[in-house]
Amino acid sequence: MNVPTSSPPRSTPPTASCADSSGPRSGGRDDLATAADVVAAVAAGDVPAARAVREAGRAIGGVLATCVNLFNPSVVVLGGTLSGAGDHLVAGVREVVYQRSLPLATKELRIVTAAGGDRVGLLGAAALVLDAVLAAASVDALVAASSVDAAG
Structure with missing residues (x-):
């Protein structure tokens, strides 16, 4: 019985190398x-x-x-x-x-x-801050706090 020989399947994809062998991250x-x-x-x-x-x-x-x-x-x-x-x-x-x-x-x-290129993370963080600050509950709390300060 002839069983074809082949390499075992890879569990991880092959890695591409940019050249010889120096820094692991580069x-x-x-x-x-x-x-x-x-x-x-x-x-x-x-x-x-x-x-x-x-x-x-x-x-x-x-x-x-x-x-x-x-x-x-x-x-x-x-x-x-x-x-x-x-x-x-x-x-x-x-x-x-x-x-x-x-x-x-x-x-x-x-x-x-x-x-946005490499600034997209910064723009996303700014959008999250604006959403939190301008959320209805935040604005209501700010208005209520300023009304208390004005009355008292």
């Missing part, structure tokens, strides 16, 4: 210490950096696929510095999300990058 390249450095390298046409960003997108997509199946959103917005790599990141995310999500959940799904 994929082996000392010149890629931050996400902004990686985005700049991708913009300059650095193929290993683009591969690393695509692989990062696949890892993010693995997590987002679960979220898409659970929440069934109509849009997923990717933000932060790494989103500046554009299509390289989004393609990796889409690849895994569409593979691992239910067809009904992805039928109308759009995966896009945030317009």
Whole structure:
């Protein structure tokens, strides 16, 4: 009986390396210490950096696929510095999300990058603060407190 031999299935996706072997966070390249450095390298046409960003997108997509199946959103917005790599990141995310999500959940799904770029986290935090400060209960409490101060 001939049994074909093959390598065992991988439990984790392969990792992309940007070069030889130096820093663990920079994929082996000392010149890629931050996400902004990686985005700049991708913009300059650095193929290993683009591969690393695509692989990062696949890892993010693995997590987002679960979220898409659970929440069934109509849009997923990717933000932060790494989103500046554009299509390289989004393609990796889409690849895994569409593979691992239910067809009904992805039928109308759009995966896009945030317009705010790397400031999107700050803008979101500011929006949360404004929502809390301008909530009806907060405004009512402020009005009641100023009415007590004016009367007394």
